Amino acid sequence: xxxxxxxxxxxxxxxxxxxxxxxxxxxxxxxxxxxxxxxxxxxxxxxxxxxxxxxxxxxxxxxxxxxxxxxxxxxxxxxxxxxxxxxxxxxxxxxxx
Numbered sequence: 001x002x003x004x005x006x007x008x009x010x011x012x013x014x015x016x017x018x019x020x021x022x023x024x025x026x027x028x029x030x031x032x033x034x035x036x037x038x039x040x041x042x043x044x045x046x047x048x049x050x051x052x053x054x055x056x057x058x059x060x061x062x063x064x065x066x067x068x069x070x071x072x073x074x075x076x077x078x079x080x081x082x083x084x085x086x087x088x089x090x091x092x093x094x095x096x097x
Contacts, residue, residue, distance in 0.1 A: 010034035043096040046073035
């Protein structure tokens with residue numbers, strides 16, 4: 001299994017194009033809605049993206065790790081979310097190894 005780390009496009013846009021004043025006023029706060037990196041896990045079985053996303057309401061947003069298949073091999077039905085990166089990677093290994 002191979003892993004590539006990319007700058008998440010949503011994080012990049014938030015941090016380079018969004019004025020600080022608007023970021024601070026946003027429901028996502030200064031940090032934005034996406035973590036800095038997107039991880040792409042791949043093997044002969046398929047390809048899965050892992051990102052850190054802020055979810056929840058305006059009062060108590062929190063961070064989750066989300067996996068999504070980006071190949072067309074139908075490894076699982078929909079996105080799946082996890083509390084930690086480690087939990088996400090265990091699931092990814094189970095799907096790709």
